[in-house]
Amino acid sequence: KAGVTQTPRYLIKTRGQQVTLSCSPISGHRSVSWYQQTPGQGLQFLFEYFSETQRNKGNFPGRFSGRQFSNSRSEMNVSTLELGDSALYLCASSLAMVGDGTIYFGEGSWLTVV
Amino acid sequence: GENVEQHPSTLSVQEGDSAVIKCTYSDSASNYFPWYKQELGKRPQLIIDIRSNVGEKKDQRIAVTLNKTAKHFSLHITETQPEDSAVYFCAASGGSNYKLTFGKGTLLTVNP
Numbered sequence: 001k002a003g004v005t006q007t008p009r010y011l012i013k014t015r016g017q018q019v020t021l022s023c024s025p026i027s028g029h030r031s032v033s034w035y036q037q038t039p040g041q042g043l044q045f046l047f048e049y050f051s052e053t054q055r056n057k058g059n060f061p062g063r064f065s066g067r068q069f070s071n072s073r074s075e076m077n078v079s080t081l082e083l084g085d086s087a088l089y090l091c092a093s094s095l096a097m098v099g100d101g102t103i104y105f106g107e108g109s110w111l112t113v114v
Numbered sequence: 115g116e117n118v119e120q121h122p123s124t125l126s127v128q129e130g131d132s133a134v135i136k137c138t139y140s141d142s143a144s145n146y147f148p149w150y151k152q153e154l155g156k157r158p159q160l161i162i163d164i165r166s167n168v169g170e171k172k173d174q175r176i177a178v179t180l181n182k183t184a185k186h187f188s189l190h191i192t193e194t195q196p197e198d199s200a201v202y203f204c205a206a207s208g209g210s211n212y213k214l215t216f217g218k219g220t221l222l223t224v225n226p
Contacts, residue, residue: 033214043158043203043216056213059115090157099146099207099214105157 002027004093004106012112018079021109025072025093032074033103034066037088046089049074050097081113116141118206120217127194128225135220137204138186145208147187149178152219153200162189166208194224 005024013019025032033048045058049068066076072093078085088110092103117140127133139147148163164171164178164187171178175194180187191198204217 035216042218043205045213045215048213058213102148102160102163103214105150105159107157 004091004104006089006091006106006109008109009107010110010112012114013081014114015081015083017081018077019081019111020075020077021089021091021111023074023076023091023093023106025074025091026104029093029095029104030072031094031097031103032068032072033092033094034074034076035090035092036060037090037108038086043090046076048097055097078111083113086111086113116144116206116213116215118204118215118217120204120220122220123218124221124223126223126225129194129196131194133189133191133194133198133222133224135189135202135204135222136186137188137206137217138184139206139215140185141206141208142182142185143208144206146206147178147180148205148214149189150203150205150216151200152203158203161202191222194222196224196226198222199224 007022031050034046036044047057048055052068063079068074088108090108091106094101094103120137145166150158151161152158162178175192177190201219203219205214207214
């Protein structure tokens with residue numbers, strides 16, 4: 001069974017640009033959640049989608065958005081990039097909603113903003 | 115919202131010793147507490163989890179204990195090995211929302 005797949009793995013963007021990251025969950029998983037990992041702040045929850053609906057959102061500005069498609073694949077978008085957005089963005093999937101079952105992480109997308 | 119505090123931030127032990135990492139949470143309604151291990155450059159992986167209706171859970175050399183009254187839970191690793199060296203994250207979720215809130219992580223170093 002294939003794991004959680006994230007693309008792209010590495011990318012460099014310039015301040016002010018926008019970026020879209022993609023996540024393909026494990027087959028059959030309906031929940032996708034996104035996290036930002038930085039050395040100073042650790043793992044911070046961005047949002048969770050379950051059956052195409054955003055169920056919860058972390059404390060991030062509106063520049064961070066996401067969506068989930070009918071096949072459970074998810075994308076997250078960051079607009080007007082800032083230097084502080086440089087981080088590892090992790091996607092995780094689970095059969096049930098976050099908190100109800102194990103979540104499995106992808107390898108992450110390393111974003112560098114210059 | 116939920117707040118999870120994790121201690122210590124770094125922990126160095128000799129091979130064969132035990133290691134204990136502690137976490138406290140703020141939302142008394144939280145009911146799911148997973149622990150993740152993240153090796154350098156790799157994804158976090160679940161190593162053990164516990165639900166609020168259980169006080170202790172063991173899996174070979176790893177155990178987790180939960181004290182709901184005090185709102186804290188701990189990870190215990192016995193007979194540590196160099197391959198246990200990694201960053202360990204605790205997390206909590208449930209209650210009024212289902213988002214997973216992580217502790218800041220503990221860098222465990224096992225010296226051979």
